[in-house]
Amino acid sequence: xxxxxxxxxxxxxAQALKNVSLHLAEGEIVTLxxxxxxGKTTLLNSLSGxxxxxxxQIIFNNVPINNxxxxxxxxxxxxxxxxxxxxxxxxxxxxxxxxxAYLHYKILGGGKAEVKKTSEMVYxxxxxxxxxxxxxxxxxxxxxxxxxxxxxxxxxxxxxxLLDEPSMGLAPMVAQEIFRVIENLSREKKTTILLVExxxxxxxxxANRGYVLExxxxxxxxTAADLLENKDVQRAYxxxxxxxxxxx
Amino acid sequence: xxxxxxxxxxxxxxxxxxxxxxxxxxxFAIIYNSTGIINxxxxxxxxxxxxxxxxxxxxxxxxxxxxxxxxxxxSTIVGISFERLAIRPLKNAKPLSLIIITIGASIFIxxxxxxxxxxxxxxxxxxxxxxxxxxxxxxxxxxxxxIFAVTILIIIASRIFFNYSIIGKAMRACSYNSQAASLVxxxxxxxxLLSFAISSAIGSMAGIIIAPLTMTSYDxxxxxxxxxxxxxxxGGMSSGLGTVLGGxxxxxxxxxxxxxxxxxxxxxxxxxxxxxxxxxxxxxxxxKKESERF
Numbered sequence: 036x037x038x039x040x041x042x043x044x045x046x047x048x049a050q051a052l053k054n055v056s057l058h059l060a061e062g063e064i065v066t067l068x069x070x071x072x073x074g075k076t077t078l079l080n081s082l083s084g085x086x087x088x089x090x091x092q093i094i095f096n097n098v099p100i101n102n103x104x105x106x107x108x109x110x111x112x113x114x115x116x117x118x119x120x121x122x123x124x125x126x127x128x129x130x131x132x133x134x135x136a137y138l139h140y141k142i143l144g145g146g147k148a149e150v151k152k153t154s155e156m157v158y159x160x161x162x163x164x165x166x167x168x169x170x171x172x173x174x175x176x177x178x179x180x181x182x183x184x185x186x187x188x189x190x191x192x193x194x195x196x197l198l199d200e201p202s203m204g205l206a207p208m209v210a211q212e213i214f215r216v217i218e219n220l221s222r223e224k225k226t227t228i229l230l231v232e233x234x235x236x237x238x239x240x241x242a243n244r245g246y247v248l249e250x251x252x253x254x255x256x257x258t259a260a261d262l263l264e265n266k267d268v269q270r271a272y273x274x275x276x277x278x279x280x281x282x283x
Numbered sequence: 284x285x286x287x288x289x290x291x292x293x294x295x296x297x298x299x300x301x302x303x304x305x306x307x308x309x310x311f312a313i314i315y316n317s318t319g320i321i322n323x324x325x326x327x328x329x330x331x332x333x334x335x336x337x338x339x340x341x342x343x344x345x346x347x348x349x350x351x352x353x354x355x356x357x358s359t360i361v362g363i364s365f366e367r368l369a370i371r372p373l374k375n376a377k378p379l380s381l382i383i384i385t386i387g388a389s390i391f392i393x394x395x396x397x398x399x400x401x402x403x404x405x406x407x408x409x410x411x412x413x414x415x416x417x418x419x420x421x422x423x424x425x426x427x428x429x430i431f432a433v434t435i436l437i438i439i440a441s442r443i444f445f446n447y448s449i450i451g452k453a454m455r456a457c458s459y460n461s462q463a464a465s466l467v468x469x470x471x472x473x474x475x476l477l478s479f480a481i482s483s484a485i486g487s488m489a490g491i492i493i494a495p496l497t498m499t500s501y502d503x504x505x506x507x508x509x510x511x512x513x514x515x516x517x518g519g520m521s522s523g524l525g526t527v528l529g530g531x532x533x534x535x536x537x538x539x540x541x542x543x544x545x546x547x548x549x550x551x552x553x554x555x556x557x558x559x560x561x562x563x564x565x566x567x568x569x570x571k572k573e574s575e576r577f
Contacts, residue, residue: 083466109468121463123456133449134456138468140449191468 036061036227037082037195042091042101044074044081051077052088053251059195059229064221066230066238066259068272069248075231076118078248079197082229083115084108095195110138114193118200120184124173128164131172131183132157135190150190156224157186160216178209185216195227196220202234210234214241235272239263247272288420293542294535295418299427299496301534302434305527306489307511309441310482312522315515316458317478320381324365324389325486326508327396331358332487333499334396337405347410355487361392362483366476389504396501409495426495433492437485438527445522454478486511506550513557519567528569 037059044052051074059065067075080086082093084105093101100108123131133140136150158165161182167175172183181201188196198217202210218241220226232238239245239259247255247268255268262268307329314322332354339350369384410429415422445451457464457474465471490499490507497503510533517529533553540552560567 085462085465104470105465106468106470109466115466117463117466121460121466123459123463125459126452126455130452134452134464134469135467137449137453187467 036096037229038092038094039082040092040094042081042088042093044077044086044088046077046086051086051251052081054091055248055251055253056091057246057253057256059227061194061227062221062225063244064217064228064230064242066232066235066242066245067248068232068235068238068245068262068268070271073248074251075248076199077251079115079199079229079231082108082197083113085115106138109191109193112192112194113197114188114191114195115197116184116188116199116201118203120177120180122172122175122180122183122187124171126172127169128172128175128183129154129168131187132164132168132190135187138191153190153192157189160189160219161186178205178213181205181209181213182216185213185220189220189224189226193226195229198228198230198232200231200233202232202237210237217241235268236263289542290539291419292421293538295421295423295427297535297538298531299430299534300493300538301514301531302430303489303493303507303530304510304514304533305530306434306437306485307507308514308518308526308530309437309522310486310489311512311515312518312520312526313478313482313485315520316522317454317475318370318378318381320370320378320385321512322479322482323382323385323508323512324392325482325511326504326506327389327392328358328362328483328486328504329490329493329507329511330396330499330501330504331361331392331483332490333407333494333503334400334405334490334501335487336491336494337407337499338400340407341405347408351491354491355484358487359480359484362479362486363476365483366479370475370479371472389508393501393504400501402501404498404500406498407491407494410492424496426492430492430496433488437488441481441485441522450477510553513553513560516557516560517568519569521567521569525567525569529567532568 039055039057041054041056042052043050043054055078067078069075077086081088084103088101091101092099095111095113098111100111123134132154136153139150163179164182164186167179172180175183185201201213201217205213214237217228217230221228230238230242239262242259245257245259245262246253307325310325311321314320335354335357336350339345339353340347365388369388370381373381409424409426411425413424415424445455453464453469454474454477457469457471461471514530514533515526517532518525533556536556537549537552541549
């Protein structure tokens with residue numbers, strides 16, 4: 036479904052991704068783990084056209100997309116849930132969801148009924164959003180804003196969702212609920228998922244496969260089960276989680 | 284005329300000028316909210332509206348309505364070309380450089396208008412005659428009513444557009460968070476273009492409805508543009524009620540000051556208010572509420 040071939044991405048002079056190649060098959064959950072500053076967010080932003088790679092190729096369903104503008108990539112069927120939610124705070128929950136379906140209104144012509152059906156699906160996934168639908172997004176709690184951000188991305192009916200740190204800053208209970216919905220999106224809504232997550236253990240438990248990113252390079256890839264067993268991964272990325280689980 | 288009638292007269296003319304300032308301020312706010320730049324060429328669209336209408340009326344002898352429609356259309360096209368030719372080609376330009384470009388554009392448009400139409404002042408006939416109406420002892424011209432009607436209509440239309448239509452909401456989304464907007468598939472650049480189109484259309488409309496009262500010439504845009512800028516600063520750069528109130532307040536104070544102090548201080552009053560606001564409450568008199576919601 037998605038093939039990334041040797042992309043190099045820069046911020047000005049600084050190279051953030053070095054010859055990164057990865058692939059995703061339809062229906063998979065793939066997770067990307069790595070320390071802060073390893074380039075995880077940059078990789079997602081390269082995919083979604085926010086920070087286009089300077090060289091290399093990104094092929095989505097046999098179409099090269101590395102030169103497309105961000106809004107065109109959404110049309111291709113890739114939606115990103117950005118780091119830090121980035122909901123439209125002064126707009127209501129309903130309006131946020133409606134804007135998530137923007138391209139169905141404007142370009143694909145899905146029509147109001149179709150959009151309404153999708154928003155019902157989002158409300159079924161996150162019942163709290165239905166209660167709060169008239170409320171301004173900025174007044175929601177962090178967890179609710181994350182739900183809204185995921186719901187908004189889903190409104191575009193993407194084939195692939197890129198999730199950037201969906202559990203960041205959330206209470207463990209809320210994070211668990213978010214993870215449940217992500218699994219649901221994959222299993223029932225048949226959406227392919229690329230997940231960047233600080234909580235490497237939770238991410239690997241949910242994922243089919245994983246990649247480890249270090250200093251802008253992919254250093255390891257494998258099935259989620261293999262990575263969970265891997266000594267280096269355990270030491271570098273799972274150690275902290277073990278302690279957290281033990282304390283809980 | 285006793286003093287209470289006089290007061291009423293000043294209030295009336297103040298409010299009608301204020302309505303114009305509010306419309307011009309709207310144009311500033313729409314562009315500011317979608318791009319973060321102050322478009323100092325805004326006043327030139329006001330000038331273009333009036334001058335083009337006069338041109339179509341007196342040179343081409345078109346009837347009033349087609350003349351107005353054409354004038355708005357052409358001003359909008361100028362606004363769109365301005366964005367395409369001078370704003371969009373600059374990638375990653377800082378707002379300050381863009382603001383300086385808008386000043387350049389304003390000088391350019393004014394110069395072009397002077398070359399085409401000369402330096403003369405032109406009169407435009409009022410939309411429905413000059414017979415004054417008498418209201419509580421004050422005289423009111425039919426054109427004043429036109430100004431109030433058109434202003435209210437534009438304010439209502441823009442409220443509906445920005446709050447209920449998907450494109451209006453998309454434009455607001457771009458102003459709140461342009462990255463997130465492009466991640467939901469909104470073409471942010473087109474929204475910027477649209478904001479230039481809308482604000483030049485509103486600006487030219489303002490220039491058209493005020494021209495019968497004040498006459499028009501190639502350089503009316505400077506003063507009107509700055510007054511509109513005052514209005515939007517008082518209103519806290521909002522494209523909502525704040526700017527409307529800011530415009531009305533400015534118009535009122537100006538007219539009362541001109542009436543009771545001296546007519547020659549009319550413009551000075553506007554700029555004293557602007558400076559006071561910038562010193563004391565740079566977020567605007569009505570800016571607080573908007574920003575609390577973020």
